[in-house]
Amino acid sequence: MQRQEVKLIGSVLQELLQEERFSQKLNETRLIASWGKVVGETVGAYTEKIYVKNKILYVKITLPAVKSDLMMQMEEIKQKLHQEVGCEVIDEIHIY
Numbered sequence: 001m002q003r004q005e006v007k008l009i010g011s012v013l014q015e016l017l018q019e020e021r022f023s024q025k026l027n028e029t030r031l032i033a034s035w036g037k038v039v040g041e042t043v044g045a046y047t048e049k050i051y052v053k054n055k056i057l058y059v060k061i062t063l064p065a066v067k068s069d070l071m072m073q074m075e076e077i078k079q080k081l082h083q084e085v086g087c088e089v090i091d092e093i094h095i096y
Helices: 009-019 022-039 041-045 064-072 074-085
Strands: 047-053 056-061 092-095
Touching (some): 022 056, 022 074, 041 047, 056 064, 074 092
Parallel strands (some): 056 092
Antiparallel strands (some): 047 056
16 A cells, blocks of 8 residues: 655645635635625615625615715725735625
């Protein structure tokens, strides 16, 4: 019986994620989970729906005043979300 190369489980999982293209979906999930931390509890309370499709983050906000505030800060929010995840996940944010 031949002895096989020993690998750390973390590196094996990383290879699997890259091969199976799970990393994009995982990063999208992490980005969505970071939303409340990045925008704060108040905005998070008015966030009704949030999802990523085709590298666009869609966020449904229930209070018009909060929606208009967010629209002025979208680029800054996008950068903070990317910092939180550790990579660029989305190209733009659509608030509706």
